[in-house]
Amino acid sequence: MRRRYALRSYLAGAVAARAGDEMSGPALMLAGFAVAGSTVEASSLLAGITVSAAVGGPVLGAFLDRAARPGRLLAGALVMYATGLGVLLGGLGRWPFAVTIAVAVVTGLLGPALSGGWTAQLPRVVPGDRLPRANALDAMTFSAASLAGPALAGVVAEALGAPSAVVVSVVLITLALPAAWTLPARPGRARGTRAAPSISDLAAGIRIITGRPSLARATLASVLSCVAQGMLTACVPLLGERVLGGVGRGAMLLSCAAVSALAANAVLTRFARSVAPETIIWTSALVQAAGLALATADSSVTLIVAALVMGAGEGPQLAAVFAIRHREAPGDLRGQIFTTGASLKITGFAVGAAVAGPVATRSLPTALALAASVAVLAALGFFAVPSAKGHSSEDRAIHGGGSTPGHPDGSPGSRPHSSC
Numbered sequence: 001m002r003r004r005y006a007l008r009s010y011l012a013g014a015v016a017a018r019a020g021d022e023m024s025g026p027a028l029m030l031a032g033f034a035v036a037g038s039t040v041e042a043s044s045l046l047a048g049i050t051v052s053a054a055v056g057g058p059v060l061g062a063f064l065d066r067a068a069r070p071g072r073l074l075a076g077a078l079v080m081y082a083t084g085l086g087v088l089l090g091g092l093g094r095w096p097f098a099v100t101i102a103v104a105v106v107t108g109l110l111g112p113a114l115s116g117g118w119t120a121q122l123p124r125v126v127p128g129d130r131l132p133r134a135n136a137l138d139a140m141t142f143s144a145a146s147l148a149g150p151a152l153a154g155v156v157a158e159a160l161g162a163p164s165a166v167v168v169s170v171v172l173i174t175l176a177l178p179a180a181w182t183l184p185a186r187p188g189r190a191r192g193t194r195a196a197p198s199i200s201d202l203a204a205g206i207r208i209i210t211g212r213p214s215l216a217r218a219t220l221a222s223v224l225s226c227v228a229q230g231m232l233t234a235c236v237p238l239l240g241e242r243v244l245g246g247v248g249r250g251a252m253l254l255s256c257a258a259v260s261a262l263a264a265n266a267v268l269t270r271f272a273r274s275v276a277p278e279t280i281i282w283t284s285a286l287v288q289a290a291g292l293a294l295a296t297a298d299s300s301v302t303l304i305v306a307a308l309v310m311g312a313g314e315g316p317q318l319a320a321v322f323a324i325r326h327r328e329a330p331g332d333l334r335g336q337i338f339t340t341g342a343s344l345k346i347t348g349f350a351v352g353a354a355v356a357g358p359v360a361t362r363s364l365p366t367a368l369a370l371a372a373s374v375a376v377l378a379a380l381g382f383f384a385v386p387s388a389k390g391h392s393s394e395d396r397a398i399h400g401g402g403s404t405p406g407h408p409d410g411s412p413g414s415r416p417h418s419s420c
Contacts, residue, residue: 013179020172022149027165043357048104050350056109057343061336071183077113116342147258154251205336224378230352231371261315277320287313289375
């Protein structure tokens with residue numbers, strides 16, 4: 001009963017934190033658009049709070065891997081992230097825009113805590129034989145958050161104004177604090193943390209990601225997919241204004257994608273044993289490319305269909321990436337690999353948003369077509385990394401083959417997913 005409760009608590013906290021995170025981006029972008037009236041400045045604000053994740057992810061992951069109570073550290077990161085959002089809201093329209101962007105960049109350092117920081121703790125919440133199913137459920141919390149977050153951002157922004165949407169996102173992140181604080185302690189570790197990680201420690205996760213072909217291919221394809229997703233998100237205010245009849249309605253497109261992602265993941269878990277996660281990653285990138293291509297049509301119905309197609313690609317791809325990380329990550333570097341992977345994806349998203357903002361101002365169809373091209377590049381990028389059997393001898397010497405509980409070869413089970 002305790003384990004079942006722990007998983008429920010984990011999932012509830014993850015949904016709250018991730019819904020707040022998913023809401024904060026569109027809410028900040030809508031608030032920036034409302035204050036400045038500029039798509040460029042709005043997308044720059046979104047890019048600012050996401051681009052610094054590339055630095056914050058590895059550092060946060062290294063500390064999580066060395067903490068006796070990683071949940072306490074995770075809770076602290078959530079508090080600081082929520083505080084940063086509040087400071088940003090207070091400064092919009094009052095401070096020089098450059099100062100606001102700087103605050104967004106600092107706040108964004110903690111962004112990976114809301115994504116990879118949670119997922120890295122999952123093996124201590126459930127035993128190894130239940131990890132595949134828990135992994136699928138964890139991936140679905142992202143889709144649920146993607147559904148609730150943008151929908152709330154749009155509804156609250158329309159009803160009460162964009163600043164109120166930012167406030168609600170802060171509340172959601174705060175609600176996740178009890179679940180984070182009570183996450184299981186790392187067994188066999190004295191209270192407190194070991195010495196602060198060195199530069200070599202911070203680079204260890206990146207070495208594993210680049211040195212293991214399965215991780216490298218999954219990471220490259222998923223990061224490029226996130227670039228395309230960031231480009232779409234930057235186009236959301238204009239799509240809402242020009243096609244759907246209201247800026248706030250554009251955020252609803254992200255919720256449509258989330259509904260489709262949830263449905264796709266629910267179907268995928270029924271047939272997971274017959275589909276390799278590697279196959280899912282590159283085919284999902286092509287599905288996302290098709291959705292982005294459809295979005296170039298100047299039709300509200302076609303735009304909604306495009307969002308549904310996008311979600312059908314995003315959801316399974318995320319679950320497949322999680323499966324590969326759980327399978328390949330050494331136990332002592334799990335936090336780094338998840339937060340580093342999350343930080344790279346968040347940064348890719350930021351780059352996409354920053355690039356698409358100015359392009360969308362000049363030509364919205366061009367920005368969407370460019371995003372579709374990047375999604376195709378993600379599928380091609382998967383095959384650009386050569387596959388190899390086994391792990392490098394260096395990895396085996398340092399980490400003992402990357403063994404983790406639940407399976408002799410280091411994977412949590414014989415298959416990445418199991419049926420729900």
